[in-house]
Amino acid sequence: MPEPASLRPIHPLARTFFARNPRLVARDLLGKILVRDGKPRLAARIVEVEAYLGENDPAAHAAAGHTARTSVLFGPPGYAYVYFIYGNHHCLNVSCEREGKAGSVLFRALEPLEGIEKMARSRAITLESPGDLPKLTAGPGRLAQAFNITRSRDNGCDLTSPNSGLWIGEDGFRAKGIQISTRIGITKAADHPLRFALKDSAFVSGPKRPRQRLKTPLGN
DNA sequence: ATATCGATTATCT
DNA sequence: GATAATCGATATG
Numbered sequence: 362m363p364e365p366a367s368l369r370p371i372h373p374l375a376r377t378f379f380a381r382n383p384r385l386v387a388r389d390l391l392g393k394i395l396v397r398d399g400k401p402r403l404a405a406r407i408v409e410v411e412a413y414l415g416e417n418d419p420a421a422h423a424a425a426g427h428t429a430r431t432s433v434l435f436g437p438p439g440y441a442y443v444y445f446i447y448g449n450h451h452c453l454n455v456s457c458e459r460e461g462k463a464g465s466v467l468f469r470a471l472e473p474l475e476g477i478e479k480m481a482r483s484r485a486i487t488l489e490s491p492g493d494l495p496k497l498t499a500g501p502g503r504l505a506q507a508f509n510i511t512r513s514r515d516n517g518c519d520l521t522s523p524n525s526g527l528w529i530g531e532d533g534f535r536a537k538g539i540q541i542s543t544r545i546g547i548t549k550a551a552d553h554p555l556r557f558a559l560k561d562s563a564f565v566s567g568p569k570r571p572r573q574r575l576k577t578p579l580g581n
Numbered sequence: 582a583t584a585t586c587g588a589t590t591a592t593c594t
Numbered sequence: 595g596a597t598a599a600t601c602g603a604t605a606t607g
Binding site for chain 2: 411413420421422444446447448449450452454467469500501502503544545546547548
Binding site: 425 | 599602603
């Protein structure tokens with residue numbers, strides 16, 4: 362698989378970026394880049410995220426209150442909240458708001474940019490065509506596996522600092538179209554428009570054609 | 582000490 | 595579209 366042409370330099374985001382309402386952070390994270398330093402470095406553009414609004418959001422883990430598990434969510438903004446789900450998968454969030462006020466953004470899908478072969482090895486899949494690329498990072502569990510993100514290794518790490526080895530940056534890319542829809546895989550508070558995706562990205566998770574509730578026009 | 586369930590994925594039909 | 599797999603956090607006794 363060919364590696365894409367070299368990117369513009371990637372600069373880390375400031376902590377103030379995350380010290381806001383999760384919906385704003387979620388929207389603005391589209392087009393930013395998740396980086397895992399190493400040999401080679403891994404980099405992938407954020408194309409799908411979901412906002413979780415904290416203690417008053419029944420779908421958020423923070424609704425359980427401040428426990429050992431949710432501690433990072435109630436801490437300062439810009440830190441990784443990693444949880445383990447369904448006995449198999451890790452998922453990555455970044456904390457938002459401020460110390461004492463929970464809120465986070467779940468990373469749901471990425472477009473691979475650098476270190477694609479390494480991601481494929483971590484995912485234990487063989488890339489046979491460009492059409493296989495979404496299998497690397499389309500879905501929260503998949504992207505965590507591609508980046509070797511685990512709770513023991515990464516929970517609580519500072520995503521604004523390249524020194525942590527896992528961080529979020531920007532390269533000047535401007536998101537063009539943004540698709541807003543309801544969050545996936547939850548039962549509580551399921552009907553709020555808190556899922557954000559880059560329109561027309563082939564790397565977004567979930568149904569290919571976003572479930573169209575179009576009514577058939579009369580006369581067809 | 583034990584039971585429940587989940588911010589998912591892969592693999593079927 | 596449906597479902598099995600799998601385990602840690604949490605609630606309850």
